[in-house]
Amino acid sequence: MRTGVCYFPEHWPSEEWERDIAAMADAGLEYVRMAEFSWGVLEPERGEFDFGWLDEAIELVGDHGMEAVLCTPTATPPKWLVDERPSIRQEEPDGTVRQHGSRRHYCFNSTAYREETARIVERVTERYADSPHVAGWQTDNEFGCHRTVRCYCDDCAEAFRTWLADRYGDIDRLNEAWGNAFWSQQYGSFEEVDPPGPTPAEHHPSRLLAYARFASDSVVEYNRLQADLIREADPNWFVTHNFMGRFPTLNAYDVSADLDRVAWDSYPTGFVQDRYDGEASPDQLRAGDPDQVGMDHDLYRSALDRPFWVMEQQPGDVNWPPHCPQPGEGAMRLWAHHAAAHGADAVLYFRWRRCLEGQEQYHAGLRKADGSPDRGYADAARASEEFAALDSADHVDAPVAVVFDYDSLWALDAQPHAPEFDYWALQEAFYGAVRGRGVQVDVVPPSADLSGYAAVVAPALHLVTEDLADRLTDYVAGGGEVLFGPRTGVKDAENKLRPTSQPGPLTDLVGAAVDQHESLPRRLETAVRRADGPTDDGSDADDGAAPSAxxxxxxxxxxxxxxxxxxxxxxxxxxxGRPAVVANAVGDGRVTYCGVWPDPDLADALASALLGRAGIRYADRLPDGVRVGYRGGHTWVTNFTGDRLRLPGIDPDSLAVDDADRDAVDAAGDGGEDS
Amino acid sequence: MRTGVCYFPEHWPSEEWERDIAAMADAGLEYVRMAEFSWGVLEPERGEFDFGWLDEAIELVGDHGMEAVLCTPTATPPKWLVDERPSIRQEEPDGTVRQHGSRRHYCFNSTAYREETARIVERVTERYADSPHVAGWQTDNEFGCHRTVRCYCDDCAEAFRTWLADRYGDIDRLNEAWGNAFWSQQYGSFEEVDPPGPTPAEHHPSRLLAYARFASDSVVEYNRLQADLIREADPNWFVTHNFMGRFPTLNAYDVSADLDRVAWDSYPTGFVQDRYDGEASPDQLRAGDPDQVGMDHDLYRSALDRPFWVMEQQPGDVNWPPHCPQPGEGAMRLWAHHAAAHGADAVLYFRWRRCLEGQEQYHAGLRKADGSPDRGYADAARASEEFAALDSADHVDAPVAVVFDYDSLWALDAQPHAPEFDYWALQEAFYGAVRGRGVQVDVVPPSADLSGYAAVVAPALHLVTEDLADRLTDYVAGGGEVLFGPRTGVKDAENKLRPTSQPGPLTDLVGAAVDQHESLPRRLETAVRRADGPTDDGSDADDGAAPSAxxxxxxxxxxxxxxxxxxxxxxxxxxxGRPAVVANAVGDGRVTYCGVWPDPDLADALASALLGRAGIRYADRLPDGVRVGYRGGHTWVTNFTGDRLRLPGIDPDSLAVDDADRDAVDAAGDGGEDS
Amino acid sequence: MRTGVCYFPEHWPSEEWERDIAAMADAGLEYVRMAEFSWGVLEPERGEFDFGWLDEAIELVGDHGMEAVLCTPTATPPKWLVDERPSIRQEEPDGTVRQHGSRRHYCFNSTAYREETARIVERVTERYADSPHVAGWQTDNEFGCHRTVRCYCDDCAEAFRTWLADRYGDIDRLNEAWGNAFWSQQYGSFEEVDPPGPTPAEHHPSRLLAYARFASDSVVEYNRLQADLIREADPNWFVTHNFMGRFPTLNAYDVSADLDRVAWDSYPTGFVQDRYDGEASPDQLRAGDPDQVGMDHDLYRSALDRPFWVMEQQPGDVNWPPHCPQPGEGAMRLWAHHAAAHGADAVLYFRWRRCLEGQEQYHAGLRKADGSPDRGYADAARASEEFAALDSADHVDAPVAVVFDYDSLWALDAQPHAPEFDYWALQEAFYGAVRGRGVQVDVVPPSADLSGYAAVVAPALHLVTEDLADRLTDYVAGGGEVLFGPRTGVKDAENKLRPTSQPGPLTDLVGAAVDQHESLPRRLETAVRRADGPTDDGSDADDGAAPSAxxxxxxxxxxxxxxxxxxxxxxxxxxxGRPAVVANAVGDGRVTYCGVWPDPDLADALASALLGRAGIRYADRLPDGVRVGYRGGHTWVTNFTGDRLRLPGIDPDSLAVDDADRDAVDAAGDGGEDS
Ligand SMILES: [Zn+2]
Ligand SMILES: [Zn+2]
Ligand SMILES: [Zn+2]
Structure with a gap:
């Protein structure tokens, strides 16, 4: 387990580099990420390259016993390039062209930009192919950030048509697959199909799903272009990419297939403000939410079933959420430990030093603008020291898989049928209930091999093929335990309903059908009541949960x-009086289908019943904001609240969900102590 | 009184048609509406027509003793046509072109689209001119839905200039009529006048009103083009159009003049969510609001003073409101009876079967996706049976006219001067008060002959010509009773103020002038107090209303x-202390002017006083959600609440507003019983 | 002190002019502003001028002993001109062109429009160069209203590049000054720099500040073009412009440098609805807020350190705020006195008579649409009479300067880092606290000579140069008292951070540095507590304020x-426990730095301590809505509340902040009496 930092030497006088880099090493940091966004410095005019500054910075990093992680600079094509080849720019559905002046203003399908990308990536990777100090490369930066996965330019229109022709073969198959007889939406040829632009009424959901898939695939292809060139230059390098948190438009599993290591950027107090379901509590505003961050840790770890990196760890206050409250005391250390518990092998803070210029002046670093230590520096140094004992190769064992499906997300996003229906929030409702019992989770795609899991949770597996239904049925028949959430099994692979009742091909497995669905405004939401009497598995009889939820x-x-x-x-x-949750036994396993979006008490009752049936040892229900993780023989108790941790109602032994030695780590906002 | 359903055979395997159509007949349905949106199926390529499927479906409908109602397919021009003649597409004020991919993407003034419309309408009507099973035609579908009445394309600019030249003759008359000396808005010629596009500040209100009138007239003209062609093909057919609910941009009276029968599409639980003033109550979320729906029933009945059709009756949950709660038990039957009471001659449910594909998968039908009965089916079948006793030709007698004026609506929409000032909501405030006393209402345009009404309510007759003022004065002088609401008599026909005090030409009739007006944010709203002492008509003395409201x-x-x-x-x-409501006696009649937007208690006091003065028998005040209707000797008590109807404070006899036999029908959410 | 009115004779039959103008004179009005927006009447076709109507109206004004103030008609180029030279139109960042049909649809940098402007201004000024009845000219109308200061058209792009080249000389200096190495935002030449258009992420803050400065400078240049032509025609005329209230995009100090007299347009009950921080109270909805209006009075008076005019005084209800409640009784008189107290030499009501046509029909005048007196007429007449005793040349003495900095406003607007961070509202928080102690204030730019002030308040002096820091230090060292607010000294002149801690070059003066900053959502906001113990100046010890705020x-x-x-x-x-407010003694003066946005109690405590230290006599804390002003030996107590003024807890003597005779004027909403 290592730590590092992101550094932009080009923003500082070269005479300060030595001091800066020495201070990094002093803090126990081992990786320095550089060269991100640096195209304008590397190639100020076409063909005129300046690598001197980067050569020198890499050398200094090596001199201090650290390794450099370099980035391709493609997230920020410079102005001369944009002016020379204006077709590289993204276009919005209404034709507005996104201009130079911030970042990510290029289209993934631009043929011009792919040429330029190949040119610059070849050039910078060849430059450092022999460097002993460069460990690997990050492709670009945060693909898709600022709503840039989906572009609507002419290059995209062409690429979309090719993508459709590849997928459907002939246009009649597409018309059939989508159901284009509806509202006269048939196409006579692939040439007739456009990206979804402005229309009087809503779009065809199958067309929207196709565009979402196409757009994500375009990023996969673009990333692969870069990954291949990097490996060509030096096969010893690792290739990674830094994904974003709770990021809905890019299939991270697909992109990861071309990476050696998955990384992501974690900003806990930003995420609870701008992508959280509900208003953040004071504790969350100070330290973030462990389940929100944890689910991304688990997703990105599961993507390659391999330890991941946090490529950017929040170092203090950040500039982009609505507000920038200061994190609680020790929060920067807490987050590093939380990442470690979830399977991180490295945590790099972003950034080294508060930048004097440009868009991120209100983003803290480990050092202040004047170079002196900022709040995060001591946290980072302490974490580095504490991590010395940890082996970075340790695997995280998870007995439970949560099935996360980007296709279902996109389908539900096209047809939420309730303004507040958010796929990610529903996933978190179930995920958090399992984590709230101290049990670890893999977050896997529907294509994953489930055989190694004692239990599977599929909160809203909306698109279900016959093949997937068979695999789930086999899993249960073989003794697996499954918990399904609402809106499961509703659609086929093309976002069409089937001429059967729901959950479609899962109906036999579930042993029940959906008679009706309804979405409810807040004033109609109410409760469910537990059915009386004994159950075949005794799952609900002894859970102590209230009869109503x-x-x-x-x-x-x-x-x-x-x-x-x-x-x-x-x-x-x-x-x-109508049934809301049912359970069925199939072969050696059992399946529960929950027809509602459960509030926390119901989610906990369902999760604990599932864990019980699956024979997974679980803890008493943990307080909100407190979570447990274990890895490589260590146990972490992470406290994201501002309260000192007492765990009054919890038997300490109940936290020992693993047989390993316990090595509780607590880093609460106000310095809560070990428990 | 008949029932029917909307069917899309082209969405289903032909081997299922027989089963589907037989089940319709089994439920007592008598009309099957078809061919809507079917252009892509009827003419997959230019000039290549396929009528076979529709021939067969019509035959099956006839075989089962039912009649087909066909639709022209012009609401959805197919992609090949849009690509061939792109000028048919609508344009938004900022130049954004609305593309293919949903529906209604054509401009009513497009010369290209009028040609294509004539071509397809001629072709499909000539095909079925001899069919014994086709009863009539619906033109297009829901003209103007998805904000499509007002387009800003070049064809519209040209048509607008022609419309203006026709209306004003020469440009100086237009400048004078609008008052274009203000802010140097004079035009030198009709060629200089554009559709209202993006401007730094607000538009000239007279120009906005002209554009609203022009746009509505464009639809009238477009509908007439179709109606004429249909009648040319077979003069025995009826021609109808299905209007929308609470629809503000199209003058339904004008369009109706070219129809044989008016139809509209009624979605009670959708309307209370997306076009209702205020937050819907739980009861309204389950069954809609009887006054909101009832006012549209009355408006569309009054348009031709003739029984109307509900062309689309909500069959269960629907896809387009924010949420899709399930309607209460029996609601689908309740709505059919409510329509019957208001003068419907047919209620067709939309749709037969939940569609597997495209934008309306979350819209229920009478049958589920698998073809089995859905919640609405039993309701529809029971209503069909109950309707057997009713004569469809029965007239609805209404002693009160509410004056509904699209010109006033458009004028107030251009200058609301309070964000929450909604013409329709103000109309409902007065309309609901009369309906709340069990009294029936016609909703008529200002041009209507009022002589047959015992009382007239004009909630916000904003634009008043001298001629209209004279007619209203004659009406009162002849013994009529009138209740005016606020903002009446403010403008001339061109949306200009008059150089007199308000209510302008009605001032003598009202016997009072408006000294000041003000719009009030919520925290300034308060109350009015009833004036003490006897009144000349005793109207307020015995109403039992509280002195403050x-x-x-x-x-x-x-x-x-x-x-x-x-x-x-x-x-x-x-x-x-200033007067807020005044009353005046003129000739044999009396007039009350209410200068405020009344809350329900005040509206009830004013309405009951009006009814009393007019000698109209009225009921005790009915509970919210409960309404009474009578027609052809039958009385309906319709209960839109979830409570069993007890009417504790109401003497049953007081409901007998008609001398006819009482045939109370109750279809409450939880199965309330007859009262 | 004089009064006047704005009149549009072109909107009325010429036979009514005599009556109207006579009634103005009867009310004691002395100025009549005319010809605003009149281009279409003056030049109906290119080169065809019609001055007859204006000649006649001016003559009538003179006949009745009044003077005309004329306006150049450039705020409304007529349609023929827009059609002939379409490039004059403003363009939005996304390319949308703002069309004819309201007002202000021209670009300040349009070369075509500058030609047309020169042509029309020359023509109209030469026409009246000999008139004995024309006192002076207003250039255009409300520069920048309707968000028109910043345009993004091609002419602006060219002008911006020239402006940049003038400012920075060569492109490397610009790149360095802005810090364009960040995100590869370097430019290769000035030709590469565009106006800030649509981008995926936020813009570079230095680029935004440059565009804000450029845009404001463009207006300055455009106004100078007009002012020069007016003076050329007749050097005896005064030249003025009517600024808007609380107007954030135009540097009024810069524009004023080319004026002889500053004027502005005051709409108290509009401003509290559409540009006020928080929800307006019932009293504010009826009479506005004295500090909101007062700060603009003080700003525009300070701009030339000379009595100003209110060119448009609200006469009653107005059309453009969300709601148009009627002002309280006497409010129109109250506002005139309030303006007089703040240093106005003339108050002109807008408008004479409610207009029958166009966009402002819902804007009251002193007369109703029918020409009879409206509510404001009696108020205006009474004010005219009362003002007879006042000498218009009287200076307003202010011992305190509040530093208002448009550059800081624009910088903070580019990076608010809290949605509710509004520069103007923060200024008002400090300004209101000083005014709440009965002390008068100049509102001056950072470039002002501060030596004459006993105390200086700089609520958020965000951009601070070394030179400014030196001047402030000298001021304090020489005995000045300064109160700084949060976010002071953060940036250099180009909106970049300095590589030092904040408040940057003010750090020594303040005697403290900012360790951290944070912006806080409402649920994290709390309190500060006064430090215990004696202070060197005793400032906090005896202020009677609560220890927590x-x-x-x-x-x-x-x-x-x-x-x-x-x-x-x-x-x-x-x-x-961390320090939030600190105080430092430097030389003979002292400085307080307040690191928070203070709520009113804290702002009052800081302000009264400042006044005490500075030896400025101050009053007991005045009630909200009640303010005191003094000028030329008169004292005004203005009561903007609906309550009769009792001032129970306030010693009348404490109001005598001046030694002059007291001449208390009270014009409360409900006719409160003198106190
Ligand atoms: Zn693209
Ligand atoms: Zn059009
Ligand atoms: Zn411009």
Whole structure:
């Protein structure tokens, strides 16, 4: 487990580099990421390259016993290039062209930009192919940030048509697959298909899904172009990319297939402000939410089933959320440990020093603008020291898989049918319930091999093929335990309904069908009540949960066939008394289908019942903001609240979810102590 | 009174048609609407027509003793046509062109599209001119839906100039009529006048009104083009169009003049979510609001003073409102009876079967996606059975006319002067008060002959010509009773103020002038107090209403001349003590002018006083959500609430507003019983 | 002190002019502003001029002993001109062109429009060069209203490049000054620099500041073009311009340098609705806020250190705010007195008569549409009479300067880092605290000579040059008292951070550095607590303020060096106990640095301490809405509340902040009496 930092020597007088880099080494940092966004410095005019500054900075990094991680500079094509080849710019659906003046103003499908990308990547990688101090490369930066995955330019239109022709072969198959007889949306040829532009009414959901897939695939292809060139220059380098948190438009599993290592950028107090479901609490504003951050850790770890990196770790206050409150005391250390517990092998802080110029002046670094230590520096140094004992190769064992499906996300995003229906938030509702019982989770795609997991949670597996249904059925029949959430099995692979009841090909497995669904404004949301009587697995009988529990946003009225009823609606409305949650036994396993978006108490009851049935040892319910992780024989208790951790109602032994030695680490906002 | 359903055979395998159509007949349905949006199926390539599927479907409908209602497919020009003649597309004020990919992407003034429209309408109508199973035609679908009445393309610019030249003759008359000396807005010729595009500040209100009128007239002209062609093909057919609910940009009276029958599309639980003033209550989310729906019933019935059709009746959950809660039990039957009570001759449910593909997958049908009965099916079948006793030709008698004026709506929309000033909501405030006393209402244009009405309510007759003022004065002088609302008589026909005090040419009739007006944010709204002492008609003395009543949004300070004061302001502000409501006697009739937007208690007091003066028998005040209707000797008590109907404070006899036999029908959310 | 009115004879039949103008004179009005927006009447076709109407109106004004103030008509180029030279139109960042149909649809940098401007201004000024009845000219109208200061057209792009080349000389200096190495934003030449258009992420803050300065300078240049032509025609005329209230994009100090007299347009009940921080109270909705209006009075008076005019005084209800409540009784008189107290030499009401046509029909005048007196007429007449005693040349003495810096405003607007961070609102927080102690204020630019002020308040002097820091240090060293607010001294002149701690070059003066800053959402805002113990100046010891006081939005953690701590944070968060306000003694003066946005109690405590230290006599804290002003030996107590003024807790003598005779004027909403 190592630490590092992101550094921009080009922003500082060269006479300060030695001091800066020495201070990094002093703090125990081992990696220095550089050259991101540096195209304008590397090639001030076409063909005129200046590598001297970077040569020198890499040398200094090596001199201090650290390694450089370099970035291709493609996230910021310079103005001369944009002016010379204006077609590289992204276009919005209404034709607005995104101009130079910030970053990410290029189109992934631009043929001109792919040429320029190849040219610059070849040039910078060949330059450092022999360097003993360069460990590997990050491609570009945060693909898709600032809503840039989906572009609507002419190059994209062409590429989309090619992508469609490859996928569907002939236009009649596309018309059939999407169902274009509806509203006279048939196409006569692939040439007739445009990117989805401004229309009077909503778009065809199958067309939207196709465009979402195409756009994500375009990034995959663009990343592969870079990865191949990097490996060509020096096969010993690792290739990585820094993904974003809770990022909805890019399939990270697909991009990761071309990487040696997955990295992502973690900004806990920013994420709770700008991509969180609900208003952040004071504690969350100071330290973020461990489940929100943890689910990304688990997703990116699971992408290659391999330790990941945090390429950018929040170092203090940041500039881009609505507000920039100061993180709680020790938060920068807490986040590093939390990442380690979730399987990180390196945590690099972003950035070394508060920048004097440009868009990120309100983004802290480990050092202040004047070069003196900022709040994060001591945290980072302490974390580096504490990490010395950890082996970076340790695997994180997770008995539970949460199935995360970008296709389902995109399909539901095209048809949410409730303004507050957010796929990610629904995933977090189930994910957090498992994590709240101290149990570790892999976040895997539907294509993953599930056989190694004792239990599987699929919160909203919206698109289900026959093949996937078969695999899930085999899993359960072989003794697996599955918990499904609402809106599962609704669509086929092309975002069309099937001429059957829901959950479609999973109906036999679930032992029930969905009679009706409804989305509910807040004033209609109410509760479900636990069904009386014994259950075949005893799962609900002894969970101590209250007999009533609330839900939100979505409700399905279930018609059980083979399944038993677990919860029924307790509402002032036509659903009253109808089954809301059912359970079914198939072969050696069992499956529960939850037809509502559960509030935390219900999610916990369902999760703990699942864990119990699966024979997974689980803890008493942890307080909000407190989570447990274990890896390589160490246990972390991470406290994201401002309260000193007492865990009054929790038996310390119940936290020992692993047999390893316990090495509790606590880094609470106000310096809570070990428990 | 008949029932029917909308069917899209082209969305289903032909081997299922027989089963589907037989099930329709089984439910007692008598009309099947088809061919809407079917251009792409009817003419997959230019000049290549395929009528076989529709021939077969019509035959099957006839075989089962039902009649087909066909639709011209012009709401969805196919992609090949859009690509061939791109000028048909609508344009937004900022130049954004609305593209293919949903529906209604054509311009009503496009010369190219009028040619194509004539071509396809001729072709499909000639095809079925001899069919014994086709009862009539619906032109297009929901003209203007998705904000498509007003387009800003070059064809529209040309058409607007022609429309202006026709209306004003020469440009100086236009400059004079609008008052273009203001801010140097004079035009030198009609060629200089553009559609209203993006401007730094707000537009000239007279120009906006002209554009609203022109745009509505364009639809009238476009509909007439179709209606004429349909009648040419077979003069025995009826021609109808399905209007939308609470639809503000199209003058339905004008379009209706070219129709044989008016139809509209009723979605009660959608309307309370997306076009309702205020947050919908749980009851309204389950069954809609009877006054919101009822006012459209009455408007569309009054348009031709003839029974109307509900061409699309909500069948269950629908896809387009923010949320899609399930309707209450029996709601689909309730709505059909409510329509019948208001004068419908047919109710067609939309749609037969939940569609597997495209934009409306989240829209229920009478049958589920798998073809089995959905919640609405039993409701529809029961309504069909119950309707057997009703004669479809029965007239609805209404002693009260509410004057609804699209020109006033457009003028107020251009100058609301309070963000929450909504013409339709103000109309509903007065309309609901009359309906809340069990009294039936016609909703008529200002041009209507009022002589048959015992009372007239004009909630905001903003544009008043001398001629209209004379007609209203004659009506009152002849014994009519009138209730005016605020903002009446403010403008001339061109949306200009008159150089007189308000209500302009109605001042003598009202017997008072408006000294001041003000719009009020919520925290300034307060109350009016009933004036003490006897009144000349005793109207307020015995109404039992509280002496104080609240108002909202708008307040006028009245200066009575001949009129008596009925209410004065009771506020903490400069209006305190000033007259707010006055009454005047003219000839044999009387007129009340209400200078505020009344809250329900005040609206009820004013309405009941009006009914009393007019000698109209009225009921005790009905509970919210409960309404009474009578037609052809039958009385309906419709309960839109989730509560069983007890009507505790209401004497059953008081509901007998008609001398006919009572045939109370109740279809409450939870199965309330007859009362 | 004189009064006047704005009149549009071209909107009325000429036979009514005599009556109208006579009624003006009857009310004691002495100025009549005319010809604004009249281009279309003056030149209906190119080269065809019609001055007859204006000749006649001026003559009538003179006949009645009044003087005309004329306006150049350039705010509304007529349609024929726009059609002939379409390049004059403004363009939005996304390319949308702003069209004819309202006003201000021209670009300040349009070369075509500058030609046309010169042509029309020469023509109209030469026409009246000999008139004995024309006192002076207003250039255009409300430069920049409707967000028109910043245009993005091709002419602007060219002009921006020239402006940059003038400012920076060569492109490397620009790159260095802005810090364009960040995100590869370097330019190779001035030709590469565009106006800031649509980009994926936020813009470079230095580029935004440059564009804001350039755009403001463009208006300065455009105004100078007009002012020069007016003076050329008749050097005896005064030249003025009517600025807007609380107007953020135009540097009024810079424009004023080319004027003889500054004027502005005051709409108190509009401003509290559409440009006020927070929801307006009922009193504010009826009479506006005296500090909001007062700060503009003081700013525009300070611009030339000379009595100003209110060129448009609200006459009653107005059309453009969200709501148009009626002003309280006497409000139109109150505002005139308030303006007089703040140094106005003339108050002209806008407008004479409610207009029958166009966009301002819902804007009251002193007369109603029918020509009879409206609510404001009696107020205006009474004010005219009362003003007879006042000498218009009287100077307003202000012992305190508030430093208002448009560059800081623009810099903070580019990087607010809290959605609710509004520069103007923060200025008002400090300004209102000084005014709340009955003390008069000049609102001056950073370049002002401060030597005459006993105390200086700089609420957020964000951009601080070394030179400015030296001047402030000299001021304090020489005995001056300074109060700084948060976010002071953060940036250099180009909107870049300095490689030092904040407040940058003011750090020695302040005797403390900013360790951290944070912006806070509402749920994290809390309080500061007064430091215990004696202070060197005794300033806080006897102020009677509560020991705790709340703050909002922004917090800085201070590290005092030479300074003493005055307040520390009292929060549940990492700032707890850290210094929030410090004070330092330098030479003969002292400086206080307040690191938070103070709520009113804290602002009052800081302001009264400042006044005490500076030896400025100040009043007991005045109630909200009540303010005191004095000028030329008269004292005004202006009451903007609806309550009769009792001032129960205030010793009348404490109001005597001047030794002059007291001539208290009260014009409360409900007719409160003198106190
Ligand atoms: Zn593209
Ligand atoms: Zn058009
Ligand atoms: Zn421009």
């Amino acid at each position: 609330s839900f939100r946003t979505w409700a399905e009225w279930l018609d059980p066939d083979a399944a038993e009823v677990r919860y029924t609606y307790e509402v002032d409305g036509p659903a009253d | 609240s108002f909202r949004t708008w307040a006028e300070w009245l200066d009575p001349d001949a009129a008596e004061v009925r209410y004065t302001y009771e506020v903490d502000g400069p209006a305190d | 709340s703050f909002r939005t922004w917090a800085e953690w201070l590290d005092p060096d030479a300074a003493e701590v005055r307040y520390t944070y009292e929060v549940d968060g990492p700032a707890d």
